[in-house]
Amino acid sequence: MEEIRIQNISKDFDGFLAVDGVDLTIRSGELFSFLGPSGCGKTTLLRMIAGFETPQRGNIFIGDEDITDLPPYKRPVNTIFQNYSLFPHMTVWDNVAFGLKIRKVPLPEIQSRVSEMLQLVKMEDQSAKYPAQMSGGQKQRVAIARALINKPKVLLLDEPLAALDLKLRQHMLIELMNIHDAVGITFIYVTHDQGEAMSISDRVAVMDKGKVVQAGPPDDIYERPASIFSAYFIGETNLITGQVIGIEDEYIQLRCNMGDGEFFEIDSTFHFRPEVGQQLTVSLRPEKIAISRNKPRIQDDINVLKGSIEDILYLGSHTQYIVTVGKLKFRVFSQHKRVYFDDTALDWDEEVWLFWHDTDSWLIDEMPDEAAYASESMVHPPRFGKREQSRNIAEEQ
Amino acid sequence: MKLPRLSSFFKGMNLTVFTFVMIFLYIPILILIIFSFNDARIITSWKGFTFKYYAQLWENAAIKEAFWNTMLIAILSTVISTLLGLITALGLENKRLKGRRGFMGLLYAPLVIPDILMGVSLALLFNFLRVNTGMVTVLIAHITFCVSYAVIVIQSRLEDFDYSLIEAAMDLGAKPRTTFFKVKLPLIMPGVIAAALLSFTLSIDDFIITFFTSGRGFDTLPIYVEGTIRRGTITTINSLSTLMIGFTLFLVVFTKRIRKSLISFF
Numbered sequence A: 001m002e003e004i005r006i007q008n009i010s011k012d013f014d015g016f017l018a019v020d021g022v023d024l025t026i027r028s029g030e031l032f033s034f035l036g037p038s039g040c041g042k043t044t045l046l047r048m049i050a051g052f053e054t055p056q057r058g059n060i061f062i063g064d065e066d067i068t069d070l071p072p073y074k075r076p077v078n079t080i081f082q083n084y085s086l087f088p089h090m091t092v093w094d095n096v097a098f099g100l101k102i103r104k105v106p107l108p109e110i111q112s113r114v115s116e117m118l119q120l121v122k123m124e125d126q127s128a129k130y131p132a133q134m135s136g137g138q139k140q141r142v143a144i145a146r147a148l149i150n151k152p153k154v155l156l157l158d159e160p161l162a163a164l165d166l167k168l169r170q171h172m173l174i175e176l177m178n179i180h181d182a183v184g185i186t187f188i189y190v191t192h193d194q195g196e197a198m199s200i201s202d203r204v205a206v207m208d209k210g211k212v213v214q215a216g217p218p219d220d221i222y223e224r225p226a227s228i229f230s231a232y233f234i235g236e237t238n239l240i241t242g243q244v245i246g247i248e249d250e251y252i253q254l255r256c257n258m259g260d261g262e263f264f265e266i267d268s269t270f271h272f273r274p275e276v277g278q279q280l281t282v283s284l285r286p287e288k289i290a291i292s293r294n295k296p297r298i299q300d301d302i303n304v305l306k307g308s309i310e311d312i313l314y315l316g317s318h319t320q321y322i323v324t325v326g327k328l329k330f331r332v333f334s335q336h337k338r339v340y341f342d343d344t345a346l347d348w349d350e351e352v353w354l355f356w357h358d359t360d361s362w363l364i365d366e367m368p369d370e371a372a373y374a375s376e377s378m379v380h381p382p383r384f385g386k387r388e389q390s391r392n393i394a395e396e397q
Numbered sequence B: 001m002k003l004p005r006l007s008s009f010f011k012g013m014n015l016t017v018f019t020f021v022m023i024f025l026y027i028p029i030l031i032l033i034i035f036s037f038n039d040a041r042i043i044t045s046w047k048g049f050t051f052k053y054y055a056q057l058w059e060n061a062a063i064k065e066a067f068w069n070t071m072l073i074a075i076l077s078t079v080i081s082t083l084l085g086l087i088t089a090l091g092l093e094n095k096r097l098k099g100r101r102g103f104m105g106l107l108y109a110p111l112v113i114p115d116i117l118m119g120v121s122l123a124l125l126f127n128f129l130r131v132n133t134g135m136v137t138v139l140i141a142h143i144t145f146c147v148s149y150a151v152i153v154i155q156s157r158l159e160d161f162d163y164s165l166i167e168a169a170m171d172l173g174a175k176p177r178t179t180f181f182k183v184k185l186p187l188i189m190p191g192v193i194a195a196a197l198l199s200f201t202l203s204i205d206d207f208i209i210t211f212f213t214s215g216r217g218f219d220t221l222p223i224y225v226e227g228t229i230r231r232g233t234i235t236t237i238n239s240l241s242t243l244m245i246g247f248t249l250f251l252v253v254f255t256k257r258i259r260k261s262l263i264s265f266f
Helices: A042-050 A092-102 A107-120 A138-148 A165-181 A192-200 A218-223 A228-233 A370-374 A387-396 B003-035 B051-057 B063-093 B100-112 B116-129 B133-159 B166-171 B176-205 B208-214 B221-231 B235-265
Strands: A006-015 A016-026 A032-034 A057-062 A077-080 A154-158 A186-191 A203-206 A211-216 A236-245 A251-257 A265-269 A279-284 A289-290 A304-314 A319-325 A328-334 A349-356 A362-363
Touching: A016 A042, A016 A057, A016 A211, A032 A042, A032 A192, A042 A077, A042 A154, A057 A165, A057 A349, A077 A138, A077 B166, A092 A107, A092 A138, A107 A138, A107 A165, A107 B133, A138 A165, A165 A192, A186 A192, A192 A218, A203 A218, A203 A228, A203 B003, A211 A218, A211 A228, A211 A362, A218 A362, A228 A279, A228 A362, A236 A265, A236 A328, A236 B176, A265 A362, A289 A328, A304 A328, A319 A349, B003 B235, B051 B235, B063 B100, B063 B133, B063 B221, B100 B133, B116 B133, B116 B208, B133 B176, B133 B208, B166 B176, B208 B221, B221 B235
Parallel strands: A032 A186, A032 A203, A077 A154, A154 A186
Antiparallel strands: A006 A016, A006 A057, A203 A211, A236 A251, A236 A279, A251 A265, A279 A362, A289 A349, A304 A319, A304 A349, A319 A328
């Protein structure tokens, strides 16, 4: 098994640059995800690896072999399509056997390998059924068996779970991981669902506008986002902008505008050396902020802010608070609704204190593009209208 | 409660209309079948039961010849126009093809042009080219109008074709040729068979265009029937028509089965 090297790949669709100079190396045996919003070029990149699209520029290697110009039927690669694409005129058995029949594998071997594959995906008792007689999850399993029977070096999965309902999706995700462990080949998984990508992948490439914004293990991308886009797209975050007013050995001080002419100061550790006077963005994950009715006793009141609760969204496993500080809105996750000795829950419009540790924030050397994100109110948590409305949203979730 | 009364009124109306339609459709056919067993030279009176005219039919060489001519033309024009239609429909799949719309317009034209116009223009063409009318000209004429129907039927099948299946086949190692014969053709086969059945029916049935392109000495059944009625001997025609009705009924009843077995054959 060999690694996949994607070198400076670009693809242009009639003037629309779908993939823009992507460089990636996918290690052998890895479960690698392309993650990004629709139109970010992830599917195009996958289709170029499969051979359905030809790049205008760049090369794709599997091991030492340049597969850039090979037709799909000559590549050691198989694909799981989004809508499964099972052959409707063939039974499960014939669908799975298709690749081997094409290669003129002797019948006894086909029989043993098909039953082995159907066993792997737990479909051995359904081999006489036609695709139309099966549920989405079953079709998915057949599609996996049909692809893996050819012993590809790489399995490509194009949003394979998008058509399944939530429970089945979670179940199939675990199943996919088990299958990956069982066959040990490289999986490339395309999804727009960050939860899927985070939970299944060894490494993730976050894509935006045809480019890879960041590639790395899921926790790395979550904890240490390289750009505002990856901070925003993976999970939820508070983005605070400010000016560097002081640099100590281990942390910097930032002066942040509350939006109403007032300022507050925060401390943060840093992983690159900013300059005094520089404008920066701080990404602060909502679960890292503590919320309290009483003012926390912290020396010099570092990273302690006073605000008022604008909205409460009870989400079962946690509660989300929208807290206004000046004109800024902070999103705060708290695992329990009631955290106080007097057993009273925080209420709307209540004055609260927010605080966090200076190692929990992450500096990003970039300023948010207000125009691009204005509609999604990324810089500040989204503004919700009336309380009823926010309750509805919570219920929908 | 006015509503139920209204609906029962419509129910009654429906039944009446239905009955009349059925009467007008099937009574003539029923009469034809009954009178094909009538032992009389004229149609107006019942003179007793006989198989005489069926026997006459069997002995009549001209009818037999016309029957085989019809079959020959139908089978040949079906095969040729279905193949041509398949190739044309596949060619027209390419949406970037230049002049695609114009070409499709030309294909649809024979569907709306009156048969008599088609017949006359073909006759003029053959005359102009100094081609002797006969089997070949009839065959050409039949292919001409069958192709349009074949293309349209096959095209409609191609329209709901899921192209990711082609990609899936190629992904699994099938070269374009194998992909076509193992995946695409089997999946559009119902359309191809429907096109073939339609062509066959149209060809057997056609009178006007055949009339203008057959010339003397090459009769198909419809032409022969018309000629015989013109000469006034209607009795054998009754029995011939009854047989044809039987054949058509057989086709209708077994179409599903025929299609299924044809599909599984491919």
